[in-house]
Amino acid sequence: SYVLTQPPSVSVAPGKTATITCGGNDIGSLSVHWYQQKPGQAPVLVVYDDSDRSPGIPERFSGSNSGNTATLTISRVEAGDEADYYCQVWHRSSDHVVFGGGSKLTVL
Amino acid sequence: EVQLVESGGGLVQPGGSLRLSCAASGFSFSSYWMTWVRQAPGMGLQWVANIDLDGSERYYVDSVKGRFTISRDNAKNSLFLQMNSLRVEDTAVYYCARGVTGDHYWGQGSLVTVSS
Numbered sequence: 001s002y003v004l005t006q007p008p009s010v011s012v013a014p015g016k017t018a019t020i021t022c023g024g025n026d027i028g029s030l031s032v033h034w035y036q037q038k039p040g041q042a043p044v045l046v047v048y049d050d051s052d053r054s055p056g057i058p059e060r061f062s063g064s065n066s067g068n069t070a071t072l073t074i075s076r077v078e079a080g081d082e083a084d085y086y087c088q089v090w091h092r093s094s095d096h097v098v099f100g101g102g103s104k105l106t107v108l
Numbered sequence: 109e110v111q112l113v114e115s116g117g118g119l120v121q122p123g124g125s126l127r128l129s130c131a132a133s134g135f136s137f138s139s140y141w142m143t144w145v146r147q148a149p150g151m152g153l154q155w156v157a158n159i160d161l162d163g164s165e166r167y168y169v170d171s172v173k174g175r176f177t178i179s180r181d182n183a184k185n186s187l188f189l190q191m192n193s194l195r196v197e198d199t200a201v202y203y204c205a206r207g208v209t210g211d212h213y214w215g216q217g218s219l220v221t222v223s224s
Contacts, residue, residue: 001170031209042216045210088209097143097209101152
């Protein structure tokens, strides 16, 4: 089965840039989506189709995808960005949807 | 306004059954694949199942195959998840979501607790 690997935790100081990676075999050939989830809330789509930002999501959030790694980048990090972030793909060859294990972003 | 509202969760004993429902509104339900995703306490998101526009194609994560059945009623704008032979490890918040991936609309979730 297809596996997506994320770092369990990412820490960043306010105002700096956070980079959250999502590794998978030839993930660059798939469309990657990123969700933000805060405690007790449903996930919110922040980036879809590798790099498109959802309506209402600040321009500070951006995505890229190439080779074996997709990346969510959050510039000028704010305290309100603290959350769990998940990458997601539809692995068409297996007809399975796959989530990464999630990355907890901590704002120092 | 797009809304997805789950219902039917609760406490059930191991080996028991439960049927989750998801009431959809604010969009053309019959034009979208639909998906169930779950999240065990303190754990990450896990895809459970999805279904195509008319229910002719259904896909499941291996751990629920043969126990769970996803279905839909386009006339009633409703999605269902019939869960049989429930196990302790099925304990989770179950979300319904529009589409297969990369969609903005999720419900708020329904808690299923499997415990004796």
